[in-house]
Amino acid sequence: xxxxxxxxxxxxxxxxxxxxxxxxxxxxxxxxxxxxxxxxxxxxxxxxxxxxxxxxxxxxxxxxxxxxxxxxxxxxxxxxxxxxxxxxxxxxxxxxxxxxxxxxxxxxxxxxxxxxxxxxxxxxxxxxxxxxxxxxxxxxxxxxxxxxxxxxxxxxxxxxxxxxxxxxxxxxxxxxxxxxxxxxxxxxxxxxxxxxxxxxxxxxxxxxxxxxxxxxxxxxxxxxxxxxxxxxxxxxxxxxxx
Numbered sequence: 001x002x003x004x005x006x007x008x009x010x011x012x013x014x015x016x017x018x019x020x021x022x023x024x025x026x027x028x029x030x031x032x033x034x035x036x037x038x039x040x041x042x043x044x045x046x047x048x049x050x051x052x053x054x055x056x057x058x059x060x061x062x063x064x065x066x067x068x069x070x071x072x073x074x075x076x077x078x079x080x081x082x083x084x085x086x087x088x089x090x091x092x093x094x095x096x097x098x099x100x101x102x103x104x105x106x107x108x109x110x111x112x113x114x115x116x117x118x119x120x121x122x123x124x125x126x127x128x129x130x131x132x133x134x135x136x137x138x139x140x141x142x143x144x145x146x147x148x149x150x151x152x153x154x155x156x157x158x159x160x161x162x163x164x165x166x167x168x169x170x171x172x173x174x175x176x177x178x179x180x181x182x183x184x185x186x187x188x189x190x191x192x193x194x195x196x197x198x199x200x201x202x203x204x205x206x207x208x209x210x211x212x213x214x215x216x217x218x219x220x221x222x223x224x225x226x227x228x229x230x231x232x233x234x235x236x237x238x239x240x241x242x
Contacts, residue, residue, distance in 0.1 A: 003093050004090050004121070004124045005032070005090040005092070005093050005124070006090075006125045006127060007096050007097075007124055008027055008095065008097040008098070008126070008129065009105075010024045010028055010097050011099075011100055011104040011110075011129060011130060012131060013101050013131070014050075014101055014134045014137050014206055015101075015205060015206050015208035015211055016207035017049065017050055017051070017053075018050075018052035018053075019207065020050070020052075020131060021131075023129065027095075027127075028051075028056075030095060031060070031094075031097040032060065032094035033060060033094060033097070034056070034061050034096075034097045035064055035082070035096070035097065035098045035113075036048040036062070037064050037066055037098075038063050038064065038065050038066070040065055045099075046101055046208075047100060047101045048061065050099075051099075062085075064082060066078070083113065083117045083119065083120040086098075086113075090117075090121055091124075098110055098113050102134050103131045103132065103133040104128050104129060104130055104131050105130070106133050106155075107157065110128075114128070134206050134231040135233065138202075138206055138213055138231050138233060139201075141206065141213040142203075142213050144215065144233050146176070146233070147173070147174060153173065153174045153176065154171075154176065155178070156168060156177065157177075158179050158183045158187065162189070166190060169190075169194065169234055170236065171239060171240060172236065172239055173239050174235050175233075175236070176231070176233055176234075177231065178231055180230040180231070181228060181230070188217065188220065188221055191217065194236075196236060198217075198218075200216070200217050200232060200233060200234045200235065201214060201216075201233040202214045202217055202233075203231050204228075204229060205228075
């Protein structure tokens with residue numbers, strides 16, 4: 001009977017090539033199969049582009065196309081099918097890796113993959129290597145402290161309404177806003193109203209060639225930018241801590 005292979009989750013990027021833990025890179029190079037997600041709207045996998053220059057044979061990579069469906073049944077079927085494919089390799093004694101952009105366990109599609117693999121092959125060993133989140137990369141690029149002393153930091157996907165977002169801003173020292181997307185104009189309008197544009201930072205496609213980061217949002221307010229793959233850090237100097 002073959003010894004089961006190990007399933008690895010590895011966070012890369014979030015944009016800059018080669019930005020991943022040394023230990024994760026060492027494990028990755030010895031994996032038999034490497035699953036790399038690719039958005040249906042993209043021609044190539046962004047996660048794979050974040051790997052260091054390497055000589056890993058092309059046949060080890062398995063590209064997986066995905067979209068951002070909110071249908072739970074669709075998601076369950078998709079990840080169950082992928083888990084069965086991964087399990088075949090694990091039962092053959094092969095180590096398998098799955099790449100994900102940013103931190104492995106923070107708003108990541110890898111969470112669904114890991115759950116599905118553990119259901120399909122509960123005895124298989126697994127290990128998750130943490131990656132660098134987009135908000136940590138943005139904080140580092142702009143010199144924006146993510147909490148000093150006993151400051152309260154709230155991490156959340158961008159709310160649908162300005163009232164809901166204002167609720168969180170007023171009750172925290174710092175709000176980390178992820179998944180901004182098409183709600184960016186609403187967010188900018190609210191921050192202007194609250195006079196917080198100078199104490200906020202914004203990053204789009206952080207670390208990628210076409211990406212940019214801003215400390216202070218005046219340039220962003222003057223131009224039209226997409227909110228896709230964007231993160232925002234909002235500091236409220238006078239929160240209502242109730």
